[in-house]
Amino acid sequence: MGIEITWESWQVLAAFGLYLFGVGYLAWFSHSYLKKDNFISDYFLGNRGLGPWVLALSVAATAISGGTFMGFPSLIYSNGWIMALWIAGYMVVPMTGMIFLGRRINHFARISGSVTVPDIFRDRFNSPILGICASLFILFFLIFNLVAQFKAGGLLMKEALRIMPAQAGVEAMRDIDKGAIEIEFKYGDNRRETLSVQKPQVGSTLSLESSSVDEKLKKVELVFLLEGKRYTKTVNFPLSKIQIPFLQIPIDLGYFLGLIIFSLTVISYTTFGGFWAVTWTDVLEGIVMLVGVVILAFLAWNAVPALGEKTGLAAATEHLKNMSSPGSEPGALVYGPGPGHFLTIGLAFSFFCLWPLASAGQPSAMVRLMSFKDTPSLRRALVLVSSYYLLTYFSLLVIFICARSIFPTQYLREIGSEGVPDSIMPALIRHLAHPMIAGVLLAAPYAAIMSTVAAFLLIISSSLVRDLFQRTLYPQASEKTLKWMSYSVTFSVGLIVMLGALRPPDFLQYIIVFTGSGQGAAFLFPMTAVLYWKRATRMGVLAGMAGGFLSLVSLYLLGWMDNWTQVQLGMSQGGSSLASTLQTCLGWIPGWGEMRHDSFAPLFLCGLDPVVWGLLASLALTWGGSLLTRHDETQAEKFFPSR
């Protein structure tokens, strides 16, 4: 199968390659930094030697992920200014994420010799079962998250490659039903492929008036007519596909190659250099991200079509004020709760809990806090992280408010002619910047994904090698065995996740919110009790961890069941018997039957996100469970001296 890449894309790839070369150099440098005599602590924790700059940039780079650079922009583009309130909780994240547990967790890890988050739970109560449970919860959430991050990396690389569709001709075009058009393509080797294209959704059914095919640019332009008004939709020729032996459905060649390049890069440097590679590349990635968003904000600001005397952000806001989003009244893009009641006040409250509290409860953030050198490093890093978040999130808001006025409808899910909202970030970069600059700018979201993936890979690997193998199954393992275990486990986990991402799930942002809030609900209050409460007991902490996990997962499961029930009941009158039974049995739950934006969305019990209920359950169970069980005074004395 021939692969056709344009000259423009080669330039993007050249600039991108320079960035990857920098990452490779840092991995090699970090590998030479690893000590032979204390391998585990060095590989997973960097021997607790992070200074302020490295700590700040690695905390920021780990927290800012594929969701920040792919999912969040698509939500700003689709929902407008209300997204400022959605993300507003980040104003306190530096304090909650670094100071709430920071000093104490670092001190605690030093006196107990803990290397991982499960180590802390285990060492505080001398309880292997607590360590194992913490490891399993971490594995569950992080593997979910990694598949989504790998997908984002593959999509981004696909956009950098932009492989041209294969040469084809349009054989037939059929108006198959009220919502879609079917286009049949024929290739040179007589192979045929049919593409189903959704019609623009403008409230009424459109009929196809005319079409034109541009075989050179490999595009079909469809023109629809409704009450004298024309709607056009551009459809690209189908992308080349590749058949993977164990997958039944062929996958997009561009995505496949993108995923392979992304996976090999990130798995290699994480495996080879361990914690130091992850933190040093985080520094590079943190700088690339910040420079990238600031340059892109400047470009987007200047590209907004002027409106009278208004230019830049003022003009963009004015454009949004006058736009009407599908299914919403004018003004929905500049006022709450946003198009389609996107952010009700209950959800705004939930997200103000989610970002600050869940980020404090993330094991990936806790590991960073266990590894800083001293409190002056923490204090200085705090200042840097705070400025970093302010600059990054406001730049992103500005960029994608401007993007909506540059592409008023082209990337909307319902009527978009160019693509889906998730691709707005790379598409905007390629629209605004020279290919060489675009390569550097595309490195920003790529860096965000890489830094998160690398940190998570290392946490999963440490859970398996340190918590399950070394401390539970085989305590006598030699340094050499542990070293090769660490390398091979990190590499294998990466490969398994890559295979999972070959057929990725559709809901990038929801998966990231799900895993982030899940970790926060399971770990924040149990860890707070471990660190600050002398009276906490093993059973209380275990109950809090399990309670937070189960309540959050249950609400997501209920949401999926409700979404399925709604689809089933909507498809046929009365629906299937199972759907009717579920509707009868669960219809009393507050929030059941409400319309959701996505089929992965959870049940919003009383209008609140599951993270609020998960945190409340975890708090109540940690507190109540500890009071109801006996605590070990002698064990607590080591960490809570009476004098």
Add this chain to the structure above:
Amino acid sequence: MEPESNQKRKLKNGIRDATIVAWFWAISLFWSIGYCWQYGYLIRKDPQGQVVLETILGMPSWAFWGIFSPWVLCAIFTALYGLCLMRDDPPEPDQ
């Protein structure tokens, strides 16, 4: 292990940090959600039915006062806390 009084002091510093952070979060939440709910959740229209929007620095005024300003204030407070108010601990030896 170091003298117990030193460890106790570190624990107190940690509790002080955590308490300040909890108040900081609660106040920010109260202001941002309260202000935006009051001024950002009702689409204002003129008698002709046109959307009316007051902007400051190109952003809706509810976003400026409810999100942007408190965010800048939070960053200033965080910097002050990190540079002046937070107490230092001597580092622990790794066990």
